[in-house]
Amino acid sequence: MKMTFRWYGPEDPVSLDYIRQIPKMTGVVSAIYSVPVGEVWPSDKIKELKAMVEAKGLELEVIESVPVHEDIKLGRGNYKIYIENYKENIRRLAAEGIKCICYNFMPVFDWTRSRLDQPLPDGSNTLVYYKEDVDKMDPARLALPGWDSSYSTDEMKELIGAYKVLGEEGLWKNLECFIHEIMPVAVECDVNMGIHPDDPPWSIFGIPRIITNEENLDRFLALYDDKHHGLSLCSGSLGCSAFNDIPRLIHKYGTMGRIHFAHVRNVKILEDGSFEESAHDSSCGSLDVVEMLKAYYEVGFQGYLRPDHGRMIWGETGKPGYGLYDRALGACYMNGIWETLEKLHGK
Numbered sequence: 001m002k003m004t005f006r007w008y009g010p011e012d013p014v015s016l017d018y019i020r021q022i023p024k025m026t027g028v029v030s031a032i033y034s035v036p037v038g039e040v041w042p043s044d045k046i047k048e049l050k051a052m053v054e055a056k057g058l059e060l061e062v063i064e065s066v067p068v069h070e071d072i073k074l075g076r077g078n079y080k081i082y083i084e085n086y087k088e089n090i091r092r093l094a095a096e097g098i099k100c101i102c103y104n105f106m107p108v109f110d111w112t113r114s115r116l117d118q119p120l121p122d123g124s125n126t127l128v129y130y131k132e133d134v135d136k137m138d139p140a141r142l143a144l145p146g147w148d149s150s151y152s153t154d155e156m157k158e159l160i161g162a163y164k165v166l167g168e169e170g171l172w173k174n175l176e177c178f179i180h181e182i183m184p185v186a187v188e189c190d191v192n193m194g195i196h197p198d199d200p201p202w203s204i205f206g207i208p209r210i211i212t213n214e215e216n217l218d219r220f221l222a223l224y225d226d227k228h229h230g231l232s233l234c235s236g237s238l239g240c241s242a243f244n245d246i247p248r249l250i251h252k253y254g255t256m257g258r259i260h261f262a263h264v265r266n267v268k269i270l271e272d273g274s275f276e277e278s279a280h281d282s283s284c285g286s287l288d289v290v291e292m293l294k295a296y297y298e299v300g301f302q303g304y305l306r307p308d309h310g311r312m313i314w315g316e317t318g319k320p321g322y323g324l325y326d327r328a329l330g331a332c333y334m335n336g337i338w339e340t341l342e343k344l345h346g347k
């Protein structure tokens with residue numbers, strides 16, 4: 001297991017100087033954020049990013065994410081050009097030593113929350129998804145960090161309408177087409193592709209979402225028979241649905257060698273199915289982080305792992321979910337569990 005940390009590049013309020021001080025941190029996962037979705041990433045920008053990270057003694061082996069253009073997901077417009085660009089990005093990243101690429105196939109909206117700074121009783125604040133509030137939201141007018149904000153309200157309405165017509169099976173068809181196009185390139189370049197599950201793992205605003213549960217993960221993996229075709233298994237995304245048993249899924253897909261990247265986070269599931277993101281410790285949420293790490297340990301997980309969202313604590317402000325302190329605590333907690341497992345089982 002390689003412990004990593006997400007870093008949003010030079011604009012990130014959390015500096016590489018601080019990240020490198022977290023014990024056992026091997027590297028960061030990052031991306032080129034200045035290139036519009038779908039375009040080819042200039043090689044010199046990739047080189048520059050890598051040099052910046054390496055200058056601080058950290059590795060850059062994972063890209064999170066190379067986003068998939070909506071035309072590809074909808075199978076319309078310039079999707080063929082965007083698929084070719086995607087392949088070119090895989091080649092260019094591989095040439096700079098990238099070993100793993102994270103991506104998702106969520107229509108329009110990446111991760112969705114109703115509030116990004118919900119105060120908690122201990123004075124910290126966190127990201128929450130309250131069903132009642134989400135039901136009242138107007139998706140055409142929303143903006144959350146991590147989303148592509150380049151759409152106007154009318155474009156957004158059109159996009160949402162197109163996905164409603166496409167439906168789940170249409171989205172599967174376009175995903176299959178995308179996978180069959182890009183995977184031969186990823187295999188040739190020896191890059192592991194890890195799809196990120198939908199967050200939350202259910203349909204929102206009447207738009208299909210398909211990377212949501214075991215049955216669909218099985219169906220996804222069956223699309224291409226090669227180990228490079230795998231998962232970025234996110235415990236917080238899948239885990240906010242109580243029927244997803246995360247340690248079991250880690251065992252299953254880890255044994256198959258299909259988990260390339262692990263996002264570990266805890267969530268507190270509320271009675272109506274809403275959820276609050278909590279501190280990583282098992283005692284703070286509904287998921288058992290020790291069981292998850294035990295599962296990774298037992299399958300001999302060699303991939304990358306990162307603490308996922310943290311709360312904002314100790315007065316920190318910054319990118320919701322991506323402050324320094326709570327994620328650093330999460331990394332230390334998980335390193336402690338890992339070391340204990342190694343000691344108990346003689347490595």
Ligand code: DNO
Nearest residue numbers: 065102103104110111146196
């Ligand atoms: C949220 C993240 C996601 C993730 C993408 C991967 O914080 O886990 O935004 O990076 O979905 O493509």
